[in-house]
Amino acid sequence: MSRLQLALNVADLDASIAFYTKLFGTEPAKVRDGYANFAIVDPPLKLVLFTGIGVPGSLNHIGVEVDSTDEVAAVIARSRADGLEQTIQENVSCCFAVQDKTWVKGPENDWEFYTVLADAADMGCDRTGVIVSPGDVVAATPGSNGACC
Numbered sequence: 252m253s254r255l256q257l258a259l260n261v262a263d264l265d266a267s268i269a270f271y272t273k274l275f276g277t278e279p280a281k282v283r284d285g286y287a288n289f290a291i292v293d294p295p296l297k298l299v300l301f302t303g304i305g306v307p308g309s310l311n312h313i314g315v316e317v318d319s320t321d322e323v324a325a326v327i328a329r330s331r332a333d334g335l336e337q338t339i340q341e342n343v344s345c346c347f348a349v350q351d352k353t354w355v356k357g358p359e360n361d362w363e364f365y366t367v368l369a370d371a372a373d374m375g376c377d378r379t380g381v382i383v384s385p386g387d388v389v390a391a392t393p394g395s396n397g398a399c400c
Contacts, residue, residue, distance in 0.1 A: 253322070254295035256314035256363065261300050262307035271298060283347050299346065314363030320351045326364040327353045342368065344375030 261267040268279055268287050275298070280290040289298040297316045305311055317323060330337045336356035343350055345365075352365030 252295060253315055253317045254291075254297050256297040256299065256312075256316050256365075258299035258301065258311035258313070260305035260307055260309045260311050261302055264300060264302045267300050271300070281347060286347060288346070310360070312363055313360055314365060317364060317366050319366055320368075323351050323353060323364055323366050326355070330355050344371040344373065346375065347371050347373065348375075 259267075264285065264287060268282065271289055272278055275289060275291045275296075277289060277291055279287045281288050285302045285304075287300045289296070291298060297314075299311070301311050317326075327337065327339055330353065338354040338356075338361075340350070340352050340354075343352070345352070347370065348367045349369040349371050350365045350367055352363055354361045354363050
C-alpha cells in the first residue's frame with residue numbers, strides 16, 4: 252500500500268507525539284532522538300516529525316512511501332521519460348532506515364518516492380547522485396533541498 256508522506260519540523264517532539272497520537276488514534280511507529288514517525292492507516296499517511304531541523308511549524312519535505320524497489324524504479328523510469336530532474340539513491344541510510352528512493356525536482360518542493368529496506372541505527376541523511384538531466388548522474392551537495400532525508 253502506498254501512502255503520502257508529510258515531514259514536519261517541530262519545536263517539542265514529546266508534545267507533538269502526544270498530539271498526533273491523539274489526533275490519529277495511533278502510537279508512533281518509530282521514535283529516536285529528535286525524530287519520530289507514524290504509519291497511519293486511515294488516512295494512509297506516513298507522518299514524520301523532526302526537531303532541531305528547520306523552523307518549527309514548517310514543512311520539512313513531502314513524499315510517497317511505496318512497498319517495493321520495483322515501484323521506486325517505476326517512478327524513476329516515468330520521471331526520466333517525462334524529462335523531470337531527480338536525485339536517485341539506492342541502499343542509503345536516511346531517517347533511521349535503509350532506503351531505495353528518488354527525489355523528483357518540483358518547482359517549489361522536491362518529492363521523495365521511497366521504500367524502506369531495513370531499520371538503521373542512525374539518522375543518516377546522505378544525498379548523492381543528482382540527476383541534472385534525464386540519464387546524467389553527477390555529485391550532489393548533501394541536504395541540497397533543505398530536507399533531512
